[in-house]
Amino acid sequence: MAVFTTVGLPEVSDWIGQFPLGEARAVRGIASGIENSNFFLTTDAGEYVLTIFENLGFEQLPFYLELMRHLAARGVLVPAPVANRDGALCVPLLGKPAAIVSKLAGQSQMAPQAHHCAQVGAMLAKMHIAARDFPLDQPNLRGIAWWNETAPKVLPHLSAAEAALLESELAFQNAFAGSDACRQLERAPVHADLFRNNVMFDGDRLTGFFDFYFAGVDTLLFDIAVTVNDWCVDPGSGALDAGRVRALADAYGAVRPFTAAEALAWQPMLRAAALRFWLSRLHDLHAPRDAALLTPHDPTHFERILRQRIGHTPPALFNAT
DSSP states (O other): OOOSSOOOHHHHHHHGGGSTTOOEEEEEEOOSOSSSEEEEEEETTEEEEEEEOSSOOTTTHHHHHHHHHHHHHTTOOOOOBOOOTTSOSOEEETTEEEEEEEOOSSBOOSSOOHHHHHHHHHHHHHHHHHHTTOOOOOBOTTSHHHHHHHHHHHGGGSOHHHHHHHHHHHHHHHHHHTSHHHHTSOEEEEOSOOOGGGEEEETTEEEEEOOOTTOEEEEHHHHHHHHHHHHTBOTTTOOBOHHHHHHHHHHHHHHSOOOHHHHHTHHHHHHHHHHHHHHHHHHHHHSOOOOTTOOOOOTHHHHHHHHHHHHSOOOOOTTOO
16 A cells, blocks of 8 residues: 555546545545555545555456445445446546545454454455355455466565565466365455554454455465464464464354365465565565555565464464365
8 A cells, every 4th residue: 555646636636526525624544555546535524545556456346345335235344335426436546547445444464363363264264154154256456377478577575585486376376276175165255455554443352454455366275374374373483372373263264164175275375475475575676666665575574474484384274074
């Protein structure tokens, strides 16, 4: 959520007339994240988030926005997109696709404890169940096809040890993706980026998941692995905290029980989730784009996590059936 496109009240005031929100009163850029231009938007109707999409096009955006509307209608705590008077969720602003969604209450919990992880696990399972009958289909655009396309671009910038790790893990993941073990995993729309800064808490109460703009159809286990790799780690070593993993997994499994195939694929999928974010952070560092409020994330954090997931057996998915 960096700011690549600068927007103020003069640009928004006329544009917002097509929405049932009254007049725009304030617009403020959001500095976190690195993909789109995001703003807190104050209107006569309340507080919202305005997103201008820098990479996604009009043909891709219905998947994300309709998924959020689908989940919200089924009681999953996510921002609700606001349609304009013609029923459109995505409309041009300054020549780029833009959307308005409701603003969640609270703030991100950046030092989660087991009870926070349990609430995330339960809501993630509820989200996965609710997404099963979502009618649109779009792959995870940062999935394995993107990994294979992006790795050659970053390899020239890596040390010999880093390059060896990237090449060996990519070979492992390509083999795993083609295996029967992977084909047995349930697939549905997933968030694919459920980090701590994409979840809101009001005190100790979870108020919602947001930033669905990496969502796509993938294995549900990949979504769980992405979440565990951020919510349940020691930031210094990248090692998993067994208590937080168990809290998240048990709460998830109480809503949607894990399968035996998911239990067997758990370590490879934790490795896949670590590789995905190590690779994307390497790409953002070595092929940056201009933005007014952009700070690339440190790739070494996910390199440590990947090495940990390769070298250590993770806590089990305890309630696998």
